[in-house]
Amino acid sequence: MAYDFKAIETKWQKRWAKDQTFRAKQPQEFEGDPKPPFYVLDMFPYPSGAGLHVGHPLGYIASDIYARYKRHKGFNVLHPQGYDSFGLPAEQYAIQTGQHPSSTTEINIEGCLDNKGKILDKYVEDNGKIKNSALIDKSKETCVDEDHYQSNVIKGYRKQLDKIGFSFDWSREVRTSDPNYYKWTQWIFIQLFESWYDAKAQKSKSISELVNIFEKEGNIIVDAAADEDTTSFSASEWSTFTDDQKEELLLNYRLTYLAETEVNWCPALGTVLANDEIVKGVSERGGHPVSRKKMKQWSMRISAFADRLLRGLEDLDWSESLKETQRNWIGKSVGAQLKFPILPFPKGKENTKPGYMTGGNNAYTLIEKAKENRNQPTEAEKTLWIQLRGKKLSGYKFRQQHLIGDYIADFVCLLKSLVVEVDGEYHNETKAYDEERTQFLNKKGFEVIRFKNEDVIGNIDEVLEKIKTKLDKLPAYTKMAKPSEESKVKPLSIGEGQGERIIEAFTTRPDTIYGVSFITLAPEHDLVSKITTLDQKEEVDAYVKASAKRSERERMADVKTISGAFTGAYAEHPHTKEPLPVWIGDYVLAGYGTGAVMSVPCGDQRDHDFAQHFGIPIPNVFEGIDISKEAYTDKSNATKIANSDFLNGLGVLEAIPKAIEALANMGQGAKKINYRLRDAVFSRQRYWGEPFPVYYINGLPKMIDEKHLPLKLPEVEKYLPTEDGAPPLGRAQEWAWDTEQHQVVSNAKIDHKTVFPVELNTMPGWAGSSWYLFHYMETENRDQHIASKENLDYWNNVDLYIGGSEHATGHLLYSRFWTKFLNDKGVFPVDEPFKKLINQGMILGESAFVNTFTIVFTVDDKENNNNLKETPKVLKVLLSNDLGDLNIKKREYIESDYISNEIEKIIQKAEEICEFENKNQSDKNGQIVYMGLTNVKRRVDVSLVNTSNELNLDGFKTSPFGKEFKDAKVIYNESGKLLVSREVEKMSKSKFNVVNPDDICEEYGADSLRLYEMFLGPLEQAKPWSTAGLSGVHNFLKKLWKLYFPPNSQGDEGQDFVVSDEHASKESLKILHKTIKKVTQDIEDFSFNTSVSTFMICVNELTQQSCKSREVLEPLAVLISPYAPHIAEELWELLGNTTSISEVDYPVFEEHYLKEDSKTYPISFNGKMRFTLDLSLGLSKDEIEKIVMAEERTQKQLDGRTPKKVIIVPGKIVNIVG
Template identity: 45%
Template sequence: MRQWSMRIKAYAERLLTGLETLDWTDSVKDIQRNWIGKSTGCSLFFSLWRGTEGEDASSEYKIEVFTTRPDTVFGVSFVVLAPEHPLVDEITTEEYKEAVENYKKAASLKTERDRQSDVKNITGQFTGAYVLHPFTNEKVQIWIGDYVLASYGTGAVMAVPCGDQRDWDFANHFNLEIKNIFENVDISESAYTDKSGKIAHSDFLSGLEIKDAMKKAIEEIEKRGLGKGKTNYRLRDAVFSRQRYWGEPFPVYYKDGLPTIIETQHLPIILPEVEKYLPTEDGEPPLGNAKTWAWDTTKNSVVSNELIDNKNVFPLELNTMPGWAGSSWYFLRYMDANNETEFVNKEKADYWKSVDLYIGGSEHATGHLLYARFWNMFLFDQGYISFAEPFQKMINQGMILGRSSFVYRTLEGNTIVSASKKNEYNTIPLHVDIALVDNDKLDIEGFKKWRSDYADAEFILEDDGTYVCGHEVEKMSKSKFNVQTPDELVEKFGADTLRMYEMFLGPIEQAKPWDTKGINGVSNFLRKFWRLFHQGADYAFEITEGEPTKEALKTLHKTIQKVTADLERFSFNTGVSNFMIACNELSDQKCNNRQILTDLVVLLSPYAPHICEELWVKLGHEAGSINKATYPKFNEAYLVSDSFSYPISFNGKVRIKVDLPSSMNAKEIEDHVMGMSELNKYLEGKQPKKLIVVPGRIVNIVV
């Protein structure tokens, strides 16, 4: 099948190094690094040995292998080619033709997936041919084996059983030689794959540390013209066509069977109407069913297929583009969505620049997030935009998981066993709708109605006569019957409460089961916050004017400082708790001062927009204007206090606290502490060995 693909491989190195400039989690960066799979080593040519012993070694055929361990070259005891390697037929001797053919056939029948899942099963076939070892000139057998992949490296490996576990297994299985080229290492049970130690029995490499031997080996290989240093990437080019209808059509027609691009001024090409979105009878993609899907080069428009004459009118491409054709750059289009002539105006792109914050799941690490980076780099290289990376900062939000409930059905099928007794029977778990379960107890009648095939089932219950379900935390999904909709909670507590509770649950990156147990805590907070503005038995709106107290100002500015810092590091859960602290403190202070409450409402408005909007209007502002209010300014002057409660610790354990003026220096603190009579109890008559004073922090006495 002829397909389009994108040369993402050409960007492998830049996609790798670019990661270092990004503010992403290590785990997503690592997933991309592994996917790109850079490995450095060298290529090395083995000449084919032809004919009889002693004959001239130089043959027209050379087999190129890629290795990351050139230091082990003297441990080579055979060479393995992928079954699909182009030289296999050429080199196989008459005697082994049939066996090799059979092996190739067997391998080709296996899918790539089968080949990968069948790792433990070692297979291979000798070809009868030999290469000559590039340094020792010894004869080395050539095998084929499907553990060597045609699509990676050169499709051929030099097998070093002592240094590679797969080679060791292969050698062990086929009784091939296992040379030991490591100093003082036992390889009788498995290969030695560590990259530390010394090389032995290896001519010019003997006695060298492995790392040094690698360098020396490549040097020598290059010097003798046997190969050269090389880097390989695991990343493959990305297929860019799909055999389906719903995708952007390619602006491409086929002239004499060769694809030709339609010029920009004639775009866009719009998907044709089709009767059905299915492939054609002879297996062409759905666009093969279109009746108007040909390109007229004189009119520069899409015309009926009947007009195809292959002189002026040609057939159009039938594949369409994949999802990532759009997902790789939509964020650029957002900057200039109505532009009819360019995908984005350069000036606008320069103004808005790359995405500041990308909140998304790490499941896109090897797909969308890699393609978008590649696409963006290409546009950058072409000068359309001025930034190479599309997403500077990324947060991977954790998934909210569901709590599934299970009933246990016997294998025979018509008995349902309660959780604690399930092990007495041979049962399988079945998901049950969580709407039918309350506190793990099953509504049996409801269950019978829900699954009519179990209407006549027998139930084996707990001793107290109830049916108890099992449970597990997993992804929320209709098929697992564990989906909880927020509607009910919004109904009961309001959208502000639900929103804040979600933020309060814990760090944004963390996955957690959806548990509404604590939601009334947030609800209580919002009610308490409301009460700051409403006094008396009938909760009438009432605030006081004038200058706030020192205490209230301290609470406010402490809150501004903390909440702002929390916002900047996306720590919403601690943000919410700081609002709770502020509310508790102001309640205790009985503060309902206008200045304080106005600033607090603005601060809280991103968290609880509905309530804050209402309070904002009650404070006398125009409806809808809170979004335009100035963000409260933090003033450190309100936070300075003139005393500090010093913890006094003995050998690191805090025992006493003492209030001291903040202005005291280390020496003064020391003098004061040493004069304290409370010390005696902990000193037990001994002299302290050492005293550490950290002003503004702690005093530690070493006994």
């Protein structure tokens, strides 16, 4: 009986589905003690396109082999699958195809075919054509043809996965876009919002505990992860805050919070991107430009977990390279945080302080800005100043655009401490800032009175009367009020309550403090706009704008470009008190450390390059080191510090603590541990994502009660993103929360009393994938919990996780963060999600390219004085790749007769075309004027190329990318074929090199595909795909089949199943157990490629022995079943078994079968081997010699001679000398 893989694979895939063969049991389902659990998981796919290509199943096949192996070894294996169906990939596919994301997601998962392979009626139009939504390539005209396989119809991820024969437990399927699933994503978000991080205890705790602490002690001694600029307050002050003020303060501590942050903005995608979603300055998906922009966003305080995330790596069975990637991303640095006060005035301006000075240390810069404001007043400011200047108002002197602290007041009467402010058209946007400013001025002893533009312009008399009334009531100024320690308000930046400006910088080398010659700020640093002088403003603004167009990754990677701008401001060196120029440079990142660097050009190469480029001094603090050409970056303790006062002569290890101690004593520094890891931006301005369970009261976020979850994604008329950042949910008509009815209602009902607006952003794609592994553990009560305690305790976490390394700093880090958090909260029993992780390599595609030439020429008809040069002619040529290139040199004229009449002959060979240059016969009427030639290697869909690299020309000419060549002339090779060239690169639809696994399964079978993907090379390495190699593994399966259906005596294909119960030969058992040993070790080592080779050797050897013994062939079927499960199941059933082979115990290796009891000795004469002889290993030397000498072949070699001696090495050789 022939090996009918199609019938076999269809049969067993249906049987597995019907019997739920791979459904994992829950612990409570076992009658006695449950089997030991083993959890195997793949990174679930995005259903974001028309289906899988052969690169996608690589990791799935590897995990499936291991899952099947562990079942054979007696484990209760959980091997689930689902879909990461929310997020950018799925939404981008929907946008590209002009459909709704929910529709494309369903089609991409379920497909458009029924179980019999027929196109579902709902995807067929009345005229018989297939609807565009069901097609992979919308440009192909496709009609329903019951007898034709619809290769252009979306089969669906599920059907594709089933066709490969994976042992997934589909009863546990999840989809992140299912409201029943994302209900729990929203629930986790709420838990994060209601929690803070106790840095001392290294644990997440309830926000209510933090409130209790604030009520008793304030926040002065709380060691919590919080925003850097969080205000200090006492318990008594806390009690005076309003509820809204308390909520604002608590946002500084919550593990998910709203904040104005610098984000990566992608206008083309219309959303914010995380750092790990950007590659080389463009979006990972689509390759669109990304710039930096400030936006109010939800963020996750992952930075609080930095140390735990770092320490946790030590216990994980992950590759060292992947762990190192995460270590670098987390980026722990031990050093010091220093304070550099900004000097009030630049060099040369020290004595220009005005007489009535109420400004702070940033006075000079603000004076420049005040001058600018005075020169460009608004109409209202101009109107009011005309009435106030020159003591016109009852003799009271007013000053215009006057400094108070670090604020510029519109008008101030110092005698009465009255500030008059005119609120412009942007007052609503700056309301919070204006209130903060008023509070500060009040604390300084100033009364503030405000007017709107329209008040001043429309009724100036009434305005002046109000000012006069206020002036008359106020007492005369005696002394500027100073705020007490208890009355400090929230600062805008460090020390602003005292009118100070301080730059804080983190360094790992405080020992080089005397080498600092300038300060560099990130272009996005908050201080840049506040300290830049008027003279430098234009240059700085331009630089800031340019830097915003470069991603952080690009800026970090680009070490060659040197750029920067001087702010005009200076900071003070803590020891020497010398002024240090403050620059901005894009090699400094706002999100790392403080966004400021104390630049030491002698000890840092980027600082050195910067200083040399801009002519900044480079002081040397290293004894005996030449730093004239490059920085000295060695941290060896042998190098001594020099030119550094009290640090002179010390090594690095001694100098660092001493430098920190000195800074701490001065109040200008302290030891600090810093992390590169930044809080994760959690908002996306997209439609297809989890809605936030948040509504707003007075602009502050409130959580929807978890019992009313899920908050479902609303319908919107247009779901496309916007370039200005307005979220698509802003188009929803019903997107308001009724706090009494506890439901979503019409926006028209918003009254800010009981009905409030809902958050318009959605969660990022990584939200649903950060916890999905735990939901797989639950089957019955998914609406009640993520998973029951019993199931969580039984399954624990993932034993083996397989997926791509591109998720190292994204999904894997976020999932670890959420797991640790939910472990803190008592939800999960573990604090790590994945024990062992393997990153499968990439299967590369073999792209195909056809050699195309475009020749442009015109006809010049001289005899008729008719110049036709204005109508150029184009000749398209396709050239077989093995013929090389056309080489046409530039020429003036080519005779037209030859072109017009003999064109077919010209293009037969490339050499003939080259001969144009030598032909110029003047007796012809017209001449060809050659204008140019373009050679392009055009991509060709690999489906149009056979395994011999021959192009299907008809298919190419009718394809979308070959239509322009439908009339092209073709130069075939000598065999009459048009060959393409090949290039190995990433497999991608955009490169037309995608190979569909369905086609492979159709032609060779799923078992062949599974074996071949493993056979390509080591799992973790990249390897090129070549369909030509499939025939080898397919022939192997045929050979395996023939072991059980041996050919007849005439060599014809066997029809009978021939397996005997006779005892196997010793040699057959030896082959079997050698294979068991090797394959078992290979599976444990994930060396699946060498297992396939071992199977091939085993089958070849057993075939040579004509082995028919059940004793060998039955365990062989079990042994190969993880790799080729369909053929193994069929053989197992033919062997008379009634249960699935997947439930059978794995073959046990027995060492004694490999022990040798005989040896094939090489018999040599005078060192030359003449024949071999099988002898027992138990024979003595004398016995060996006696048998060898008695051998007829020995006597024939000796030819009557007597040997001088016989050399015998037992178990190795016999050499007869003489």
